Amino acid sequence: MAATDFTPAPRVLRQDDWDLWYGTLLRAFGGVEEAAEERELWHSLTDFNRSLGVWDGERCVGTSGAFRFRVTVPGGALVPAAGVTMVGVAATHRRRGVLTSMMRRQLDDVRSWGEPLAVLTASEPAIYGRFGYGAATTWLAAEIDTGRVRLSVPPGTDAVRLRYEEPADALDACEAVYGALVPGRPGMPARQPGWERVRLLDPASERGGASALQCVVAERDGQVTGYARYAVKPDWSPAGAPHGTVVLRDLGALDPASEAALWRFLWDIDLTTTLRVRARPVDDSWLHQVSDARRCEPRLRDGLYVRLVDVGTALSARTYQTPVDVVLEVEDAFCPWNEGRWRLTGDTKGASCERTADPAELSLSARELGAAYLGGVSLLSLASAGRVRELRPGALTEASVAFGSPVPPWLPHGF
Known part of the structure; x- marks a missing residue:
């Protein structure tokens, strides 16, 4: 043109x-x-x-x-x-x-x-860094050889009752489980009205030979405590041996026994030898229950990208796992209202982040601040890549520990 x-x-x-x-x-x-x-x-x-x-x-x-x-x-x-x-x-x-x-x-x-925040998932990772977005969460994927990998489940798993449900019929119960999980893990979005329908989207043209969406719910003491939504793709070897694939779409549970019961169910579905897992948290429980992690072929990829639109409000909105008092020199050419020095003080109870004329102790760009914001990327690792500069001895370690999260952040689905 x-x-x-x-x-x-x-x-x-x-x-x-x-x-x-x-x-x-x-x-x-x-x-x-x-x-x-x-x-x-x-x-x-x-x-x-x-x-x-x-x-x-x-x-x-x-x-x-x-x-x-x-x-x-x-x-x-x-x-x-x-x-x-x-x-x-x-x-x-x-x-x-x-x-x-x-x-x-x-x-x-x-x-x-x-x-105060803008978030996205990137079709191409190279695009959004120049606009101040940093990769803040990681997705885990795996192709688990369920025919050769054993799963060791915790005590109480056998007390969990599982039952099939039509995905639409179980939607409210599944959403209640999801909603209960949201506060416990950074990066999870609260479901807005209408978004529950996305989890049921299952056009036949996109199944790739797999079944329609299926759903199993877990119950303890008459209460729904977990769910798994999945599909099954049948396949057979030339000799007639079954080696179908279970394609996990979504899984959530409120306690270890319920979660283990759901994973064991997926492991044991008849006529299948592979469990395909996508977009899971990097600390998923099955990683510690399998007999051979190598045969699960775990892989990682970038998930949620975070951009601090208002540095002061965003940093004040979260807590910090150890006390922190640090002056940040923020570079942000694309959103110049964020540029300059900010004093961040906080602990496990709350935080404040205000403009200051005090000498800077750490220097970083908005991109690095976004990457570290949810606690899944350490400031120390960014510094080792030359992306964060320490201007006061000791400030980097103190801030890096404080910014961390005991639970890795996770985005459960795209948008």
Whole structure:
């Protein structure tokens, strides 16, 4: 396409432009059409006042949105966060400032909404660092050879009752379990109305030969204490031996015995020899119960990216696992209102973070601050990579320990 005088100018999405806007997004991700129920769901979840489009004449050439989320931070507080989503740029308009213009407008909007955080999952990890997003959580994936790996479960597991349920019929009970887990792990978003439907989304066109979504719930003393949602992909060897795959979609439990009962159930499903696990926390319980971790082929990948839109409010919203009193020199060219020195003081009971003229003791950019914010990435490790500078001896270790979380942060699903 020949160059023009085109200047990207994002504007708020109008409802009657959604189809064209969403079509631009789908094309940016390869152009594969979605099932009608999936398209309808994302249309219903779109917040038009928080969605942006860039237009070149009559053509939509850029898309972005921001869901309203509340995300758990260390200490258990739920902090308002903009869930950045549906970001796409037409291939005809690459390297013309479309993405930068949307990120600029979006972060200005997030600040005006009073939301101290912006979060996202990245289709390509290299994209968002320049806008101040840091990789803050990690996902665990595995291909477990259940035919050769044994699972050792804790006492009390046999007392847990399991039963099949239709996924839709068990939805409220599963959501209650999920909601009870949210305060205990940083990175988990509280489910907003409508988001429970995402967990049931199961278009036949995307099953890849697997069954429809199935659900099992765990009970103790008549109360639902856990659930697993999964599919089974049958397969057979040339000689006729079964070696199907269980594809785990979602699992949550309120106690170790219930969790172990669900994992054991998935391990033992007839005619299967593989359990495929995706997007799990890095401290998942089965890692400590298996007889051979190598045959589980564990792998890690980046999960949630965090951007501090308001440094003072964000750092004041979480707690710190040891007392901390440190002056941070923050570099943030993209959100210059964050730049400068901030004194952070806090402990397990609360924190404050205020502007200061005192000498800086640690220097880092907004990207590193976002990576460390949920407690899953240590400031010490970032310093070893040259991304954090210690200006007062001892300040780095003190802050790194304080920023940590006893429970690794985890994003249970994308958005």
